Amino acid sequence: MTINGRVSATPESSADKISRQASLLSAQLQSIRERIYEPETSKTLKTFTSKDVAALLGIAESTLRQMSLDGESAIPDRKDNGRRIYTLEHIGQLREHLARKRPGEALEFLPRRREGDKLQVIAVANFKGGSAKTTTTVHLAHYLAIQGLRVLAIDLDPQASLSAMFGYQPEFDVDDNETVYAAIRYDDRRRPIREVIRSSYFHGIDLIPANLELMEYEHETPQAIAEGHGRGDGIFFRRLAAVISEVDADYDVVLIDAPPQLGYLTLGALCAATGLMITIHPAMIDVASMNQFLAMMSDLMHVIEDRGGVLNHDFIRYVITRHNPNDGPQINVVTLLRSLFKDDVLAPAVVETTAIASAGLEKKSLYELSRGNVTRDTLNRALESVDAVNAEIFRHIKEVWGR
Structure with missing residues (x-):
């Protein structure tokens, strides 16, 4: 561009600016990961x-x-x-x-499934940011594996927060056609689900990681419906359940970290699930958001049922997260939820604690955190809270198995 006879640089477009900043941040995150996990540059579990x-x-x-x-x-x-x-x-x-x-x-x-026990598929959902959906998923996965169960964790969120907690940076470590999208896509590049399952550093847990390619499923499904992919296991809301059934015998529990919106992926998770965990931060604005989430989910579930979908979950529970038991307004919100939803709200709640925040900085759960990172009392209180929530969910799973 020439102004008054002088050549000036072409202004950077918004798209180019954001692309440049994304690349800068991605490279820095990779550098941080290599420092945290050196010398292997991958996660390892404590002894x-x-x-x-x-x-x-x-x-x-x-x-x-x-x-x-x-x-x-x-x-x-x-x-x-x-x-x-x-x-x-x-x-x-x-x-x-x-x-x-x-x-x-x-x-x-060894409290694993026995013959005749149904695979438990638990979707963790909410579309309000900050409800600790991924934190709840990763802590439950780690807890169940420590108890001796075989767990498959599926990251269904294109933002890939669960994958990051397992040590994967999506743009570096997850290539094209290596997410669950590869198993549920509509074209001839579809792959068996076993080919996208990865063993994790956490013994007993396998992972299907995520990246932005999961958004392709949201874009392609309307066209696929129009082209007739709308019958039997091929219909969009049954596809995830169908591929999970291929590895039914390999696991005791499948955990799905659902996207924070009610799109086709989330509907697939709801239909695949035998149990549903809805995370909720006890603040009135979060409760108002969850009210809209529940209303929309109800409407969409009825549409799915009208199309022949079956939505009979073994349990639906609300998990109170990031709870400050000394905060008066939060106490009022929790009291309201318990009065409305009764036993569907888990009795224990995950307390707000610096221990979980400290663990998150290192992309760890409390079960991985060394006692030197936070004070012993802080870590013990946090573990007591998270253990109580996970033990209650495990109790629901065992009840389904008739124990």
């Missing part, structure tokens, strides 16, 4: 002490020590000071060994 393992298994620490001395089951590693340390994989081996050794207590040691 567990004998005391931790004994508490998880419900046995005496002396029994665990004797098993180690006798060479029974998993042999722990040792630190330089001679203390035994166990990986989560070691704990899984111990669970299987104790379940065989004490058949009367097998379900306590």
